[in-house]
Amino acid sequence: MKYLTYLHLCISILSQFSVNGMTEPLTLYTTEAFFLPISKNWFEPLNSDIDADIEYQASLLDMPDLPKWMHCRHPNGSDIAFLYGAPEEAGGVQIEIIALNRNKYETYRKVISFIVEKKKKEARHEVELKFSNLNVEDMFEGERLQQLIKIFENSLWRKSHQSDVIYVTMIASAIDVGGRFPVNPREKEGVVVRVGGTDNFSRDLLDLEREIQPLRVLKVPCPRDYKRTSAEHLFRREDFISDWCSFRLVKEEKQQSGYGKPSPSYSSIPLTSDDFRPQTISLPRRDFMLDFIVSIVVPAVVVVILLTSLVCVMCCGREGLEKRNRNTSSVQMNQYNSIQRASNQLCHLSNKRDSFPQSSSTPGSSLPRSRTGSPSSTLPKSNTLRSASRTGTLRGTGPPPPPPYTPLKTCGISQTLH
Numbered sequence: 001m002k003y004l005t006y007l008h009l010c011i012s013i014l015s016q017f018s019v020n021g022m023t024e025p026l027t028l029y030t031t032e033a034f035f036l037p038i039s040k041n042w043f044e045p046l047n048s049d050i051d052a053d054i055e056y057q058a059s060l061l062d063m064p065d066l067p068k069w070m071h072c073r074h075p076n077g078s079d080i081a082f083l084y085g086a087p088e089e090a091g092g093v094q095i096e097i098i099a100l101n102r103n104k105y106e107t108y109r110k111v112i113s114f115i116v117e118k119k120k121k122e123a124r125h126e127v128e129l130k131f132s133n134l135n136v137e138d139m140f141e142g143e144r145l146q147q148l149i150k151i152f153e154n155s156l157w158r159k160s161h162q163s164d165v166i167y168v169t170m171i172a173s174a175i176d177v178g179g180r181f182p183v184n185p186r187e188k189e190g191v192v193v194r195v196g197g198t199d200n201f202s203r204d205l206l207d208l209e210r211e212i213q214p215l216r217v218l219k220v221p222c223p224r225d226y227k228r229t230s231a232e233h234l235f236r237r238e239d240f241i242s243d244w245c246s247f248r249l250v251k252e253e254k255q256q257s258g259y260g261k262p263s264p265s266y267s268s269i270p271l272t273s274d275d276f277r278p279q280t281i282s283l284p285r286r287d288f289m290l291d292f293i294v295s296i297v298v299p300a301v302v303v304v305i306l307l308t309s310l311v312c313v314m315c316c317g318r319e320g321l322e323k324r325n326r327n328t329s330s331v332q333m334n335q336y337n338s339i340q341r342a343s344n345q346l347c348h349l350s351n352k353r354d355s356f357p358q359s360s361s362t363p364g365s366s367l368p369r370s371r372t373g374s375p376s377s378t379l380p381k382s383n384t385l386r387s388a389s390r391t392g393t394l395r396g397t398g399p400p401p402p403p404p405y406t407p408l409k410t411c412g413i414s415q416t417l418h
Contacts, residue, residue, distance in 0.1 A: 026114050028087050028116045029117055030088060031169050032119055038058075040054050045106075045108065051103065056072065057100070058083060058098075061095070067093060069086055070085035070087075071084070071085060078137075082137055083112075090116050091115075093113075123197055124251075125201055126194045126197075132188065134190070134191045136172070138191070144238075148193065148238070149166055151238065151240075156234070164199040167195070167196060169194045169195065170192070194250070201249055208231055215244055222243055
């Protein structure tokens with residue numbers, strides 16, 4: 001099984017436990033990455049429970065979080081968790097591990113002691129690589145880390161002196177250093193590894209950096225099959241698929257200035273202090289006064305101006321309407337009076353005409369009648385109508401004339417104009 005190596009290591013660590021539950025101090029070195037598998041064999045009651053569903057939590061003793069250079073990873077579906085990291089300063093630290101049995105809701109506790117010593121020859125140069133086909137826990141399987149170091153020792157970064165040292169200085173998940181989870185859940189998250197050495201970069205590493213220089217313009221991560229480098233076969237042979245867009249050569253002076261150094265969001269608990277100072281993020285204070293004015297004050301002022309304008313328009317319009325109604329009423333009264341005067345005048349004239357005496361003869365009888373024949377008459381000139389006496393009226397053969405016209409008196413009827 002792939003976890004046989006972990007079990008052997010756990011058994012060797014179990015032999016270091018004392019009677020009071022504390023372990024013998026484990027020695028670590030600054031700038032050198034380490035990993036420690038945690039198994040249920042550490043907890044005596046869990047040894048016989050095969051079906052136990054275990055969840056591990058690790059923190060500093062009597063504190064809620066781990067140091068900033070260490071963190072714990074428990075793969076899904078596995079009974080083994082890993083403590084890993086790279087110490088930054090010398091000192092001692094105690095890690096408390098809590099195992100929770102989800103089936104029975106039972107908890108178990110162990111404390112591990114670490115002693116961090118200063119490494120005699122710390123790496124001055126580092127090579128940063130990203131492997132897209134692996135997770136952090138995959139780097140701890142078998143001898144994968146030793147295989148990675150051998151690639152550099154035998155091919156890319158050969159030792160110029162016998163005293164030169166090459167070792168792994170950092171292991172971190174790609175998610176912890178700013179990467180994203182893969183779209184396909186079956187794909188690996190990726191792992192970022194740094195290999196450091198005390199000697200300067202070799203010619204092969206410098207040539208490899210110049211070779212992948214055109215890939216820097218591409219988006220990270222690079223397409224897996226986009227570019228093959230001259231060192232691709234060295235890593236593929238050991239089942240490492242490298243993302244060459246993430247390849248970097250980091251020198252010591254750049255490390256000191258913070259250039260190119262991944263910054264995992266670990267806790268800020270110092271190694272040698274007993275005070276708990278949780279990590280805080282200093283954000284600039286934002287002034288919301290301008291937002292308040294734009295979102296509340298300005299609309300309120302606009303609404304007040306609109307309401308005031310509307311009230312003024314309505315009041316002034318009402319006064320104008322009343323004035324217009326008064327003018328219209330006066331004009332209508334003048335028109336009515338003029339019409340009434342004209343009607344009264346007509347009635348007066350009509351009454352005055354009716355007061356004159358009427359003649360006994362018709363209007364047509366007062367006209368002199370010619371004794372000659374009508375120009376339009378069709379009778380011969382020798383045939384003339386029989387005329388009456390000189391004082392008599394002409395007796396015609398047509399219908400009688402209409403009676404005299406008598407106007408209708410409407411002076412007493414009052415007219416109303418609408």
